[in-house]
Amino acid sequence: GAGVSQSPRYKVAxxxxxxxxxxxxISGHVSxxxxxxxxxxxxxxxxxxxxxxxxxxSGLPSDRFFAERPEGSVSTLKIQRTQQxxxxxxxxxxxxxxxxxxxxxYFGPGTRLTVT
Amino acid sequence: KQEVTxxxxxxxVPEGENLVLNCSFTDSAIxxxxxxxxxxxxxxTSLLLIQSSQREQTSGRLNASLDKSSGRxxxxxxxxxxxxxxxxxxxVRHSRLAGNKLTFGGGTRVLxxx
Numbered sequence: 465g466a467g468v469s470q471s472p473r474y475k476v477a478x479x480x481x482x483x484x485x486x487x488x489x490i491s492g493h494v495s496x497x498x499x500x501x502x503x504x505x506x507x508x509x510x511x512x513x514x515x516x517x518x519x520x521x522s523g524l525p526s527d528r529f530f531a532e533r534p535e536g537s538v539s540t541l542k543i544q545r546t547q548q549x550x551x552x553x554x555x556x557x558x559x560x561x562x563x564x565x566x567x568x569x570y571f572g573p574g575t576r577l578t579v580t
Numbered sequence: 581k582q583e584v585t586x587x588x589x590x591x592x593v594p595e596g597e598n599l600v601l602n603c604s605f606t607d608s609a610i611x612x613x614x615x616x617x618x619x620x621x622x623x624x625t626s627l628l629l630i631q632s633s634q635r636e637q638t639s640g641r642l643n644a645s646l647d648k649s650s651g652r653x654x655x656x657x658x659x660x661x662x663x664x665x666x667x668x669x670x671x672v673r674h675s676r677l678a679g680n681k682l683t684f685g686g687g688t689r690v691l692x693x694x
Contacts, residue, residue: 468623495680506584506669506684507624520681555623559680568614569682571624 468572470556476578477546485541485575489558496539497569498531499555507555513539546579553577582607584672586685594693599657601688603670608648614682615644615655616669624669628655660692 469488477483489496495514499507500523509523515536524531528547533539543550553576557569583606593599603613612631616624628637628644630653636645641658657664667689671682 497681499682499684504686506586506671506686507682508684509681512680523681557624568626568629570626571616573623576621 468556468558468570470554470572470575472575473573474576474578476580479546479548479579481546482542482544483546483577485543485554485577487539487541487556487572489537489539489556490560490570493558493560493570495559496533497557497559498539498541499557500525501553501555501574503552510541543577546577548579551577551579582672582674582683584670584683584685586668586670586688588688589686590689590691592691592693593660595660595662597660599655599660599664599690599692601655601657601668601690603653603655603685605651605653605672605683607674608651610648610672610674612673613644613646613653614671614673615642615653616671618667618669618687627668662692662694665690665692
C-alpha cells in the first residue's frame, strides 16, 4: 500500500475486555514500531520489531500488553483485560532499512481506544 | 533518561506572521531529530529530519535548526497560513547502540488566525 494502515480506527471496549489492534506497514519496510499517545501528550514508545524479531519491548506498560509480527509484515498489538488507563491513541510506524537508524519513521493514522 | 520539552505548549498568531517553535532535549547523544505535524484525529506527518551531523534542514517555508551541544532545535515556519494550524511534535532518536525508538516532546498546538 501507499502508507501505513491501521485497523480499526476506533475501538470502544468495556473494562476487562481483550482487544487486538492491527498494523499494516509500508510494503518492504523492515522495522515496525508501536507508540501510545494519551490525550494532549506526545507519543510514547511501546515496542519495536525488526522483521519478525521483537528487539525492544521496554515501553510496554504491563504484562497485559503483547505484540507480535509473526511473518515480518503485519503486526498485532493485543491488550488483555483492558483498564480505563489504557484509553489512548495507538500509533504504528514503519521504517526502511535493517538498522532503521537513519531512516525516517512513517506513521499510520492510529487506533483510538476508549475503555468504558 | 532522555527528556524532550517543547515550549510553548500552544501558540496563536495572525496569518502571515512567522512561527518559531522550540524543542529541547536533555541528552545530546542523539542520532537524529525529526519534526512532525499532527492534525486532529490523524497520524503524524514527517516534516523534516536532521541528522546529528547537520546544522539545519529546509523544505519550502519550513526550516529546522539543530544545536546538538546545547540540546536545542528550532522549527521556523515562514509566512504562516491558516492551513498550518496543527500540533507540531519534535522527536529524537537515541544513539545507535541505544536502540531505534523515538522520544517525543509534548507538542506545540498552533492556531493561525485568518
